[in-house]
Amino acid sequence: MTTTKTPPQNELKLTGKGVEPVRIPSVDKAISQYISDEDTASRAALKHGESEDKLIAAMHKNADQLRQPDGSLMYRGEDRIVSLIVGNEKLKVKKAGQQKPNGAKK
Numbered sequence: 001m002t003t004t005k006t007p008p009q010n011e012l013k014l015t016g017k018g019v020e021p022v023r024i025p026s027v028d029k030a031i032s033q034y035i036s037d038e039d040t041a042s043r044a045a046l047k048h049g050e051s052e053d054k055l056i057a058a059m060h061k062n063a064d065q066l067r068q069p070d071g072s073l074m075y076r077g078e079d080r081i082v083s084l085i086v087g088n089e090k091l092k093v094k095k096a097g098q099q100k101p102n103g104a105k106k
Contacts, residue, residue, distance in 0.1 A: 056091055059084050 022042045066073040073084040083092045
């Protein structure tokens with residue numbers, strides 16, 4: 001079986017409304033900003049995930065000092081309380097003094 005290469009096709013040089021691409025500078029600028037923000041958010045999410053992994057590892061390393069009667073790990077920092085539910089690795093970080101309203105369910 002022999003294969004033949006298909007010759008490259010040239011783009012048709014059509015012009016006119018509905019055929020050639022529309023260029024709107026304000027939309028192009030907004031697209032560029034959106035893509036830049038999206039990239040920044042992706043990098044921030046990745047960095048946040050790495051920070052979370054490091055925090056969980058540090059808490060496990062010091063589990064003997066942080067273990068609570070229910071098996072979770074808790075650390076009280078200067079203005080934050082960090083709790084880690086061991087097993088499903090659910091991490092919570094909240095401001096110290098922040099409590100649930102009366103009657104709120106867990």
